Amino acid sequence: MINIMKGTKDLLPQESYKWDKIESEIREVARLFNLKKIATPTFEHTELFLRGVGDTTDIVNKEMYTFEDKGGRSVTLKPEGTAGVVRSFIENGLSQLPMPLKMYYETPVFRYERPQAGRLREHHQFGVEIYGADSPEQDVEVMMIARSLFARLGITSPELHINSIGCPTCRKGYNEALKKYFASKEEELCPTCRERLQKNALRILDCKEEKCALIAANAPSVLDYLCEDCRTHHEGVKNLLDKAEIPYSVDDRIVRGLDYYTKTVFEFVVTDIGAKSTVCGGGRYNNLVEQIGGKPCPAVGFGMGIERLVLTMAAVGASFGEVPSPDLFLANIGAADEAFLLTQKLRAQGINAECDTMRRSLKAQMKLADKLAAKYTAVIGESELQQGKLKVKQMSDGSEEEVALSSLVNYINQKKKA
């Protein structure tokens, strides 16, 4: 027996309707917000992610699925969705399309991590990418897209946390201030944080060690070091959120794990799925397009974990919609071929019809119809064929009505409407 790879999951036939529900709501949200779908390859040149995601991040340093292909190229399975879209944006000259360019994607992403609840080595992300607009309202619209999807899926719980991590200019000053502050308390920091002090002082803010967290609580805030432009932008975002009556909290300790963010960063956090967990994370990345080799173009977006959506929906008891089931199960007694052919005809006319293909007894066919949750069943045999009529049984209450074969389609369609 060959088992499934660690950290991966099968989507089974009993469960897949849950994903169908999410995907259809994604399509509806995309329609409402005018997002066009984009799909980029599952693997790219490793170099793209080194430059895009940032070579000091955990993702690049230890979590990428990187290998050499038979042509000697270094290939990486995408660890996030944005870099590929940026690459495609540049390569295909998409900056010539009307701006802002509003896109969404759904893609598998791969990270070599220790799996746990809601964390896999292969998971799937719904993501939004909007290029060309640098305004606060574009940031807020992106957050609204996420909220709108949550609402449609019956998830009311996510809390919105926002922050601004400034631009390279203001972050320089902030970094110095942080270093100065933490250096003065270096003795009290945990060993890893002492290392962080050298590499990336920002990360100390994230430490869960009690001592470090206490020290971090009094650390200087990014928000006090924003330049004029970043400050106005941040105020603009908050103003719009207020006016739109979207609840949020400012959390100046949000430090996202990808290096490309500038200005606005945000997370939607849920607590319903065991570990406290981010179900959606995003922000603005105004320098990324240029960094990857295109002409400068502001951009903002987010990624949302589909598996975490499913877990959250299940945890809060949200509805996944109806499990698909046949409109009509056509059982037969000694008329397997006729039932089979009639079923095909019904399908050609838009009816979700089903019949037995295992030569079962009538009783077994009825049981099957019940298990499939067929809404109606009819038995076809010699007499029905002769008379051109059959009895259609409503499975919910057992009532039967006689219907002419010729008007079967109409009958089912009318019942479906009612």
Place this chain on the structure above:
RNA sequence: GUGGGUAUAGCUCAGCUGGUUAGAGCGCCAGGUUGUGGCCCUGGAGGCCGAGAGUUCGAAUCUCUCUACUCACCCCA
């Protein structure tokens, strides 16, 4: 990378301090007479008891090693 937990039927699990042919519920398949599902009853299929080594007359059960899975931390979606 750091720490816990668990491995017995397709699924959820029982198998007490080692003792013949390894169990239940659910699910699956078939039947309970002639052409009708759900409830009930009967039967059937389906397990190298995660792998290897050891202790023993005898191991699903005790010991060790390995492996897999899982949960939490880190980080993230």
